[in-house]
Amino acid sequence: MGLLYIVPTPIGNLLDITYRSINILKKVDFIITENIKYTSILLNQFSIKNKLLSLNIVNERKKTNQYIDILKSGNNMAIVSKAGTPTINDPGYILIKYAYHNNIRVVPLPGACAAITAICASGLKTNRFCYEGFLPNKKKKCETKISSLRKETRTIILYESPKRLEYTLKLIKKIMGVQRKITIAKEITKKWENIQRGTVEQLLLTINDNIYCKKGEITIIISGAKKKNKNIIPSRVFRIFKILKKNTSNTTAIKITAKICRFNKNILYNEIIKKNIL
Incomplete structure (x- = not known):
């Protein structure tokens, strides 16, 4: 069985490619690419000579079985996209899924996204x-x-x-x-x-x-939506607590206030501590 490498390529600046990516692209038997013309420019920049095979949204299902057979025969392959990390909004998911189904090792490399x-x-x-x-x-x-x-x-x-x-x-x-x-x-x-x-x-x-x-x-x-605090306690609740604590202990005042206003007494206690009104 061959290995299937997932190789990220630069999203703009060609110097963002890693040494490891260059090394893998040089040594594999075939490079599977979303765009042969675009990938050829990258390979020429780093003097990489290798056979390019096409994999895009049009031919992905048709080509996947062919490439699995190539991997099963012992050839190592690398998959690249036009730019960035393969399979992130680009073809390659089906090939990787089939590779796992056929016990072919998939090796991901870190890189640009x-x-x-x-x-x-x-x-x-x-x-x-x-x-x-x-x-x-x-x-x-x-x-x-x-x-x-x-x-x-x-x-x-x-x-x-x-x-x-x-x-x-x-x-x-x-x-x-x-x-x-x-x-x-x-x-x-x-x-x-x-x-x-x-x-x-x-x-x-x-x-x-x-x-x-x-x-x-x-x-x-x-930015994400702000979470609504379900435990916001109205100011009237604290006013009730202040009135009650004049005539009883803090603990009793909290219990009574929580019961009257239908609040969890522990939550009420924590809010009272935060506001420093004990």
Whole structure:
């Protein structure tokens, strides 16, 4: 059995390729690529001579079985996409799934990915996020998709085309509100790299005044919806507690207040401690 390597390639700056990626691309028997012409430019840059095989959204199902047979015969193969990490919004998922079904070892290499690179520089929370790729082309489905993300509390990553950027931001404004914080990362790692942050309202004004904002590859990072605190205690509850504690102990006052106002006494106690009103 051969090995199937997942090899990320630069998303712009060719110097972002890793030494290990170059080494693997040189030594494998075949390189499977989404775009032969584009990958040839990269290989020539690093003096890599190897046989390229095609795998795209049109021929993926047809070619997968052929490539599995090549792997089963003992040949090592590497899969690359046009740019970035293979299978992230690109072909390759079916090939990798079939490789596992045939007990072929899959070896992933770390490397460039527009979504991860953009969120790192977004200034928004990165501990929890969801990746949604490209939004649907049809307007109704696009609107439905954004509506489904309105209450998402994780940071949201989207890819968008320059022609649809303004339309998408207007939809986000309409559905998620004018104050939703957004980062637009354009042409990441390239000469014209541009990262802009602000509310959706502010960014709409910016792209209207700057034609260059509507060009290039774009990643949109949207702040997650704020969680509603279900345990917010109204000020009247604290007023009741203050009245009761004048005539009884703090513990008893908390118990009675919690019972009257139908609040958990432990939550009420913690809030009273925070407000320093014991």
